[in-house]
Amino acid sequence: CSTDESVEETSSHSNEINAIVVYYSATGNTEKVAQTISDHFDIPIYELEPVDPYSEEDLNYSDEQSRVSIEYEEHINGDLEVELTTTDFDEFSDADYIFLGAPVWWQELSWVVEDFVKENDFSDKTIIPFATSASSDFNLDNLTPLAANADWGEARRFSSNVDEDEIIEWLNELNLS
């Protein structure tokens, strides 16, 4: 460990929080927000990956026969489960805050994150949901029942092509410690 590195570490202490970022992003927009959060606080970042990834065709919600359109029907009927490659992340148990990000799909956080929420124990943790979308806001109706013991922080939506400055401004306003 060189002297330079320890100086850097000390200077990032002002931002230090016990948190991780967990996200799903189908087309890269939410990933940029997730990466900005991780860089800002210097915290671990984990991507949620469906065992069966979504192709561009799968994501075509204008086509009634597309994967997302079919899954949406199953989702609202309560019989959809999208399997993830893993829901188990090293730094999860020590984190006080979990930044949880995904695209908005039909006014909710994409159901792809549901398995992660369902499979983990969020007692004594605060989930801070964030999303990107073309225009609509989102609700957490699909997620809050899956982690009843979680403390849900205020959710934040950004537009698909959000500027980094806007994300940093939000992070500063959160006043986490």
Ligand SMILES: Cc1cc2nc3c(=O)[nH]c(=O)nc-3n(C[C@H](O)[C@H](O)[C@H](O)COP(=O)(O)O)c2cc1C
């Ligand atoms: C299946 C699907 C459903 C969507 N539903 C909405 C919606 O309800 N409201 C909205 O504003 N945008 C909607 N979008 C647009 C995405 O939220 C937006 O492009 C987002 O930035 C994508 O993030 P990503 O690149 O991280 O996947 C939808 C996109 C897809 C593929």
